[in-house]
Amino acid sequence: MTETVMVDSARAVDWWAVVKEAAITAAIGLALTVIMVGLRTVESGGGLIIETHLTEVAWFVVLVFVGRAGMALLRQGVAVPVLVVSLAVAVGCWFVHFPSSVLQLLAFTAGAVLAIRALVLARIHRSPLSAQERDQRMDRLGARFQDAARYLGPALLAFAAVLPLLPFADRYIIDIGTLALTYVMLGWGLNIVVGLAGLLDLGYVAFYAVGAYSYALLGSYFGWSFWVCLPLAGIMASCFGLLLGFPVLRLRGDYFAIVTLGFGEMIRIILLNWYNFTGGPNGLTGIPRPSFFGIAVFERSPPDGVLAFNDLFGIPFSTLQRVDFLYYLILVLALIVNFFTLRIRRLPLGRAWEALREDDIACTALGINRTNIKLAAFAIAAMFGGFAGSFFATRQGFISPESFSFMESAVILAIVVLGGMGSQLGVVIAAVLWVGLTEFFRDLAQYRMLAFGLGMVLIMVWRPRGLLAHRDPTLLLHPRLTARQRQREAENRA
Amino acid sequence: MIMPSPVTRSQPGGPALLEVEHLTMRFGGLIAVNDVSFTANDREITAIIGPNGAGKTTVFNCLTGFYSPTVGRLTLHGANGPVLLERLEAYRIAQLAKVARTFQNIRLFQNMSVLENLIVAQHNKLMRASCFSLAGLFGLPIYRAAERAAIEKARYWLDQVNLTDVADINAGNLPYGGQRRLEIARAMCSEPVLLCLDEPAAGLNPRESAELAALLCKIRDDEKIGVLLIEHDMSVVMKISDHVVVLDYGCKISDGSPDHVRNDPVVIRAYLGEDDDDVTASEVLAAAPAVTVTGGRS
Amino acid sequence: MAYFLQQLINGLTLGAIYGLIALGYTMVYGIIGMINFAHGEIYMVGAFVSLISFLVLGAAGITWVPLMLAIVLVISMVFTSIYGWTIERLAYRPLRGSVRLAPLISAIGVSIFLQNYVQLVQGARIKPLPPVIRGGFTLMGDGDNFVVQLSYLQIIIMLLTVGLMVAFTMVITRTDLGRAQRACEQDKTMAALLGVNVDRTISMTFVMGAALAAVAGVMVTMYYGVVDFYIGFLAGVKAFTAAVLGGIGSLPGAMLGGILIGLIESFWSAYFTIEYKDVAAFAILVMVLIFRPTGLLGRPEIEKV
Incomplete structure (x- = not known):
C-alpha cells in the first residue's frame, strides 16, 4: 500500500485490475450494509416491521466503488484525472440530494482525501509517503511543536486567565471553557498513568465518581464546606486507587486495562443500586455550592451572618460571578496537576515511571520496586481524578451514575491518546477540540460518538503514539540544542 | 577513552564474594541447572562458559532473582555481611545485595536519553535524597545537590565507555556497540559489588571486543568489585578471566583457572563431541579468537 | 430442589451462549495476543442480523421452524x-x-463505533421478537406451584453448541487451516517462512470467531426475545471473563469458563440479588486475574528475561 511508484505516463493503466479491486471492495461494502442499513426494524403496532432503505445502500456501494477505484488509480500513478474527479465529487456532493447526511459527509471526506492524495502525487511525482517518512515528518512536527510550546504554553495560559474579562465572554462561553478545563484536568491526571507510567487505565472515571460522590455525601450529610471536602475527596479517591492498584498492578498491560474497566463499571453499578446511600439512578441533588474560600458566598441575599461575595468587594451582584469563580477554580486545579507533572518528570519518581513504561524488567534489575512505583502513579492520578470529581459535583449541584459511564473514561483516554501520550500541550489541544467540536456540531450530536470511535481507530492506525507525541529528555548534559535540532541529529545518527 | 592494551593483573583477587551451592532449577520436567556449585571472588573476573543451552543464563536469572531456584543456596558476602539471594525479590537483590546485571538481548530505556538511563540507575539513592519526591517537588537544595552528584557519576561512566558526546540522544538511537557499553555503564551507576554480564561481547567487532576486555579489567581493578561474565568469545574469556566455570547440560563439568580449563579433556569433549581424541582442549581454546562459539540462546 | 434444577438448566443455556462468544476472544488472543474488545459488539451485530432475518423470513411466509432456523x-x-x-x-x-497497547485502544474505538452505528441505523429502542420456538418438556412437577421446564429452545441451544464445538475442534485439529492457526500461535515468523499465509490465517481466525459470536447472537435473540444495541458490552465482558476463567488461549477452557459464568450468573440472580449480577462477573474477572491469571486450563506464562 505504501510502495513508491514513479509516475510513468507511458505505462498503460491496468483498468481490469482497478475495476476488480473496486468491485471487491464494493461487494464487501454491500455485504456490510445491506442488512444493517438496508433493512431497518421499526415498531409498528405491537411488533416490529421491516422498512427498506436500499437507496442508501446503493449510494454507499457506489461511493465505495468510486473511492476505491480512485485509490487504485492513484497507486498506478494516474494523478490529474483522479484529482479532477475527486474535487468534483467533493464540491458536487453539496449540490446533490443525498438520502442521508452521513452519506453526504462521507462523499465529501472521501473526495477531499483523494484530492489531497492526488495533489501530493501530482506535485512530488510519487505515491503517498511511506509510513516511515510520514512518521518522521510527524516526529519533526512534534519536535517543532515542543519548541513552540515554550511560547504557546504561556500564551494559552494568559488567554485562559483573561478569558472571563473579555467582552465576548458570556455565560455560555465560560461554561464551555469550564467544561474544557475539566477535561484538560482529567486528561492531565490520566496522562500520569497512561502517558508517563504506560499503564492503560480504562476506569479512570471511577475515581472521578468517587471524588464527586465523596463531596456530595460529605457536603450534604455533614454540611462540610467545599474547601474541607476537596482534599478529603482527593484522599478518598486515592485510597480507592491504592485499594484497586495493590492487587492488579502486577498484571500485564492488557489484563490491567480490562480489570480497570471492570472496576469502573463495578463502581457505577454499585452507585446505581445502593439506593439508600447514593440515591440510585436518580442521583444526588442539592449539592452545596462552593463559597469564596469560606469568606463569602455567591448569593444575592445570603442568610444572616454570612457575607455575600458582591458585598465583600462592593460590586453589584451578578450570577456570572459564581460562574467565573468556578472557571478560575478549575483553571487553578488543572494548573496544579500540570505543575506537578512537569515537576515530577524531572524527579526520580517520574523518571522511574517512564523507565517502567520503557522496560520494566530492566527497572527491576536496577533495584526499582515496580509495584510501589506503579502504585504511586495510580494513587496520584486517582487523587487528581477525585479533585476533578468534587469540582464537577459542586459545579453541577447534581450528580448521577449516568455521568460516570465507560464512555466518559473512553473520552478522557482518547484525549490523552490523541494529544500524544505524555504531551501536556497535546492534552489541552485535544480537550479543547473535543469540547469545541461537540458544541460546534450540536446538530450532528447523534453522530458524535460514531465519529469518536472512528477517530480513535484512525489515530491508532495512523500514529499510535498520538498526534503530537514528542518526548524531551528531562535533563541534558549538553543543554544547547532545541528539540528540533536534537530530532535532526537523532535522524542523522539513525 | 580506553584503548586496547595488554591486560595484566595488577593485584590479587579478594575473598569469596559469591558462593553458589547446589543450585538446581527445574522447569516442569526440564532440569535447566543441575546441582551447580562454584565460588566467585571479590576483585576477580569469573567467567561462566558452556555450549548453547548449558544453563548459563538460567544461573544468572536465579542469581538476580528473576527465577527462584528449585534448590540451592546463593550467598553474597557484601559489605554488610552475608545475604542469601534466593530469599530476596528481584528488585531487592539489586537494591540491598548490590548485584547489577546486563541482559543478553539489550534492555535499555530506548526512548529515554543516554544520560537519563544512567540517572534511573541511581533511582534508590535519588529517591531517598528527594524525600520520596517531596523535597524534589519544592526544589529543595538537598535534592539539587544529590542530582548534581548523580550527574557527575553518570558523566564519569559516560567518559569510561566513551559515550559523553551522545549523552543527550535517545538510547535507542545508539549503534549496537554503544548500547552494549551503555548497559554496562548503567549497571555500574547502581554501584554494585557484583557485576553480572550476560554475553557483553556478542555482536561486537574484534576491536570493540578488545576495548570491552580492557573496560572489564579496569572495572575489576579500579572499582574493586567482582565480575561474573557469561561469554562465548573465547578471546575475551581466556584473556581476562581469573577463574572459569564450565557448564554443560546444566551441570558443572570444569572449574579453575583459564589454563586449567583449557587443558581439561572433559571441556573439549563438551565443545567438540566424544570422538575427537586427537584434538586437545588447549588447541581449540587457545586458538581463539579463531574459535568463537557464538549463538543465541544459552 | 426443583428451583435449583431449573436454575441449573437456565445457567447451562446461558453458559453455552457465553462459551460461544468466549471462543472468539480466546482464539484471537491465542493467535495475535490481543484482547479483541470489539468482539462483544460483533455478537450484538450478529443478534441484529438474526432479528432482521427472522422478521424478513416471517414476512416472506417461511414459517417452518427448522428451515427458518437454518436460513x-x-x-x-x-x-x-x-x-x-x-x-x-x-x-x-x-x-x-x-x-503494545495500540490494538486495544483501536479495538475500543471499533467497539464504540459499532455500538453507535447500530444505534443510528436501527434505533435505540429495545427490539422485541415474538417467540420462534415454543413449548418444552416439564421435567418435574413440584406439587402445586413450581415446575421445572426444559424448553425445546434450550435443548436446541445446547445441542447446537455441542455440535459447533465438535465441528470447531475438528477444524482446529484436522484441517490445514487449523494447523496453520496452531503454527501461527507458536511462531508467526517461522510459520511465514514455512509458507503459511499468516495474514490469511489471522483473518480466518477473526471470521471463525465472528461466526461463532453470530450463532450466540441468534440464540440470544430467540432465547430472550429482545435485542438492543447495548447488549454487546456486558456480554462481551462476561464472555471475556469466561475466556480468562477457562484460561485464555485454551479452547475447551473458553467453553468451560462460559458454562461456569452462566451458572454463576444464574444462581447469583436466583439466590442473591439480581441487581448485582453484573458485578459478580466483574468480581470473578478481577479475582481470577489476581489469583490465577492462567485460568483453569491455561498454561503458565514464564516471564522472559
Missing part, C-alpha cells in the same frame, strides 16, 4: 463474519507490530 443461522454467520473480517483488516492489521 437465519447461515445468514447471520455469513454477514457477521464479514464484519469480523473487515474490522481485522481495517483496524487491527495495520497495527501489528505497533506500540
